[in-house]
Amino acid sequence: MEKQSRLLCSELCVQRRLYEVTLNCAILAWKDIQIAKKHTGRAIYGAVKAGSSCVPVCEIIAVQEKDDDTPCKNTGKWQKVPQSPADPCQHAFTVFYVERTRQHCWWCSNVTFHCSDHSLCLLWVQTIREQLALLTNRPKSLLVYINPYGGKQRGKQIYDHKVAPIFSRASISTDVIVTERANHARDHLKTEADLKKYDGVVCVGGDGMFSEIMHGLVSRTQQEAGVDENSMEETLMPCGLRIGIIPAGSTDCICYATVGSNDPVTSALHIIVGDSQAMDICSVHNEDRFLRYSVSLLGYGFYGDVLTDSERKRWMGPARYDISGVKTFLSHRYYEGTVSFLPAEGNLGSPRDKMQCRTGCSVCRQSSSDKLVSKNEDSVSDAECQDTWTVIRGKFLAINAASMSCACPRSPKGLSPSAHLADGTTDLILVRKCSRLDFLRHLLRHTNKDDQFDHSFVEVYRVKQFRFSPRYQECDSEVDLRESGVTGKRFLSQICREHRACGCMPSQSNWNCDGEILPHTAIQVR
């Protein structure tokens, strides 16, 4: 505080008490002059001294000159402003700022300063606004997509009541599109949206809606850069626009893993102050064809089956995941196949190092600077990497690739608690065939503090690329059958594939790609 030169310092009233209020380019602070030595109330941000409060300028949402007897728009409550010309508190301005409440939750709080001199009041408003204008990472114009059918179908209500008023308070202009069908947002972003007009895109919905918007934006960026998405060799261009997520879905795992909560107001405030977090994107291919991008979970077996079943029960709302989860657990299906992967090397931590990735994470920072250095050496390193693929064949209850922790309110640590948001890797978790009881023990560990990888039937690897081939594609192909002369077997395998309950051979699952079902089981991921 002392190190920054003061921009303003005045004696102003807060709730009829006299405060010394100071502003420098980093902090707005106010100190109760009369009882500075006595602790008179709760310090609002970073308790400096009793009777003192301060807020970083970068967490000020807005400042507004206050008219007499106007309702405080933030709280909806009316506040009495003194009327008498002799009153030293005749003029007032209100500062709206971020207040931290529960863990990772933010709230828009406010403080009103009163003074007798109108020009002084205007000077404060103008100076604070000038400081806010210097914060260039804040968005001014946003394109908002609302999925009215996500989660409990409250997307529009959440946006209108909780988010739009704070955006308007922060003078952010918005174009709002309420989607009319699935993939509406993706298609609009891919082809129509005039992206030059905006500083960011806001997704009001769940993980599926985020995925739609991410696909629209990433594909548009590749199209404009002339990058062929089908090619596994080409380097994808990072998107120029940021995506803000207002959680209004069923699980909101991506919002939870990045912000630490699934509270719409917290997310809106992060968007307003211009916070950003880079995020890894996996591209998923089948042969030479691009299928989808994934940012959170790619799951085959258990999570693929839960999704497939829950899609049929969408009318049930979020409860469908519990019902499908129990059903899938009881069916206890396992799947045979081959997983090959390219382990991540270098200083990228390990899935079991108990490190939690947060904004500014050193591993992610290190990884992105390594990428810049090695960009010109890609061909060499790719060639070197050919030798280091690891191949695992087996029977699996689940094959999961977590590109972030996948934490959500149900599983606060997530599928892979130490997965990094932007280190260029994914955590590949293989759950081999085991008893129902063992699998239950493993699943329960996602909800408590125990290490979910500490089981003999669970393996976890931090990888840069991986491939999966289901067993029948390798062995039961038409050619194999013809060559071996087992004609009856072909007929039986056909029946078994179509009737998954039949226990005489492992059938195939589906890949759950961030909550969407992939059309192929044999995939290559990078």
Ligand SMILES: Nc1ncnc2c1ncn2[C@@H]1O[C@H](COP(=O)(O)OP(=O)(O)OP(=O)(O)O)[C@@H](O)[C@H]1O
């Ligand atoms: N207007 C619409 N009508 C029908 N479906 C829509 C519409 N807009 C978007 N969708 C689709 O709805 C799907 C689910 O949406 P969303 O992710 O918002 O909610 P959710 O599935 O309940 O939450 P979560 O993904 O967090 O579990 C998305 O895949 C999206 O493509």
